[in-house]
Amino acid sequence: MPARVKETPAPPRPPAVSREVLRPALEFCLDVHAHPELSGAELRTADRFAARLEASGCTVTRGVGGGHGVVGVLRNGEGPTVMIRAELDALPVTERTGLAYASTVPGVMHACGHDLHLAAAGGAVAELARTRSAWRGTVLVVGQPAEETLCGARAMLADGLYERFGTPDAVLAQHTSPAPAGTLAHAADFRTPLLAASTALDVTLYGRGGHAGTPHLTVDPVLAAAATVMRLQSVVSRETSPAEHAVLTVGSIHAGERGNVIPDTAELSLCIRALSDPVVDRMAAAAERVVRAESAASGCVREPDLTVTSRSPALLPDPAATAAVRGAHEALFGPDRVTDCGPLTATEDFAWFGGQGVATVYWMLGVTGVGPWRAARAGGPPVPANHAPEFAPDLRTALPTGITAMASAARRILDGEGNGR
Ligand SMILES: [Zn+2]
Numbered sequence: 001m002p003a004r005v006k007e008t009p010a011p012p013r014p015p016a017v018s019r020e021v022l023r024p025a026l027e028f029c030l031d032v033h034a035h036p037e038l039s040g041a042e043l044r045t046a047d048r049f050a051a052r053l054e055a056s057g058c059t060v061t062r063g064v065g066g067g068h069g070v071v072g073v074l075r076n077g078e079g080p081t082v083m084i085r086a087e088l089d090a091l092p093v094t095e096r097t098g099l100a101y102a103s104t105v106p107g108v109m110h111a112c113g114h115d116l117h118l119a120a121a122g123g124a125v126a127e128l129a130r131t132r133s134a135w136r137g138t139v140l141v142v143g144q145p146a147e148e149t150l151c152g153a154r155a156m157l158a159d160g161l162y163e164r165f166g167t168p169d170a171v172l173a174q175h176t177s178p179a180p181a182g183t184l185a186h187a188a189d190f191r192t193p194l195l196a197a198s199t200a201l202d203v204t205l206y207g208r209g210g211h212a213g214t215p216h217l218t219v220d221p222v223l224a225a226a227a228t229v230m231r232l233q234s235v236v237s238r239e240t241s242p243a244e245h246a247v248l249t250v251g252s253i254h255a256g257e258r259g260n261v262i263p264d265t266a267e268l269s270l271c272i273r274a275l276s277d278p279v280v281d282r283m284a285a286a287a288e289r290v291v292r293a294e295s296a297a298s299g300c301v302r303e304p305d306l307t308v309t310s311r312s313p314a315l316l317p318d319p320a321a322t323a324a325v326r327g328a329h330e331a332l333f334g335p336d337r338v339t340d341c342g343p344l345t346a347t348e349d350f351a352w353f354g355g356q357g358v359a360t361v362y363w364m365l366g367v368t369g370v371g372p373w374r375a376a377r378a379g380g381p382p383v384p385a386n387h388a389p390e391f392a393p394d395l396r397t398a399l400p401t402g403i404t405a406m407a408s409a410a411r412r413i414l415d416g417e418g419n420g421r
């Protein structure tokens with residue numbers, strides 16, 4: 001999730017977080033990083049996160065949303081309600097960081113920093129619990145499953161998240177980015193979304209298998225898939241205005257087992273992202289037209305299957321609530337460490353939590369250590385970004401920054417500033 005950073009800031013200075021808050025947060029982060037779980041299978045992570053919230057005095061409900069969703073409630077008298085959201089899931093990536101606490105689960109890695117988000121959320125709640133005499137209101141904490149598959153937020157809302165636990169005035173989330181650790185970045189332009197809207201499609205093309213030496217007796221789905229992938233590139237380059245931020249990626253293609261057998265089917269998975277929902281809709285319709293036409297052009301034996309596997313709206317943070325939170329961050333970290341970002345073609349299902357009087361605030365949390373950042377700027381290897389096997393946040397700086405950023409943001413909302421209602 002790339003964030004734009006204006007200049008190299010001074011070496012980060014970790015904000016002060018009390019030892020009683022920081023130490024368990026760090027231990028939790030290392031433990032969760034070593035034991036990542038894929039989207040929808042976050043049993044252990046949800047359990048550990050729930051335990052962290054209970055240790056801070058939250059009333060915790062598990063299994064919200066039909067999966068492993070966790071909701072913690074910290075009530076502290078009359079006042080606003082603020083919701084803190086962090087994601088539970090990891091990715092199907094093989095870790096190559098070489099860290100002492102690297103993943104112990106083959107092929108699964110916290111390559112998007114959700115372990116750090118959870119640790120920071122848990123730390124922020126611990127900090128709010130510790131200082132509860134200074135504020136009034138309710139803190140909701142959500143451990144959301146299945147963010148990477150863009151399903152978890154809607155499932156929790158459909159399970160009555162707000163009806164059961166209260167509708168928040170504002171929902172807060174932060175996301176790791178490959179900017180320098182110790183920096184934060186907020187949306188600066190509220191005319192365009194910070195994060196893109198998206199949809200994802202699975203496609204199956206139906207050929208007729210046979211011998212590699214007699215292709216004329218078959219319908220080759222590999223060739224149909226290749227033609228489809230190439231033609232899909234024209235959806236952005238020829239059918240979408242150059243002024244749009246739009247991207248179409250075919251991230252997965254599977255067909256056949258060996259070189260001398262023409263298979264029966266080919267499967268593609270693709271995602272479409274743009275900064276407005278109508279553009280995503282138009283691109284999805286164009287992609288479907290291309291898939292069906294290439295299938296027909298290849299003489300496929302039946303119509304292709306197209307399945308929409310996810311849909312998420314563009315994220316446009318609330319201007320007033322963002323200004324209030326940004327003010328808190330600049331006061332704590334200094335304006336040089338709080339930069340502008342967006343629009344980004346990253347995508348999230350966090351946007352589902354906002355709207356109808358619920359303000360969303362979302363910011364980027366820089367996680368790159370001083371060494372890799374300076375090396376990259378001096379022409380060395382690029383900084384490993386989210387979803388890369390080498391993605392390795394500098395916890396020493398990024399974790400206390402994340403805790404302080406989230407706790408101070410929640411305090412601003414609890415103090416009644418920038419609320420959506
Ligand atoms: Zn991710």
Ligand SMILES: [Zn+2]
Pocket residue numbers: 112113114175
């Ligand atoms: Zn993520």
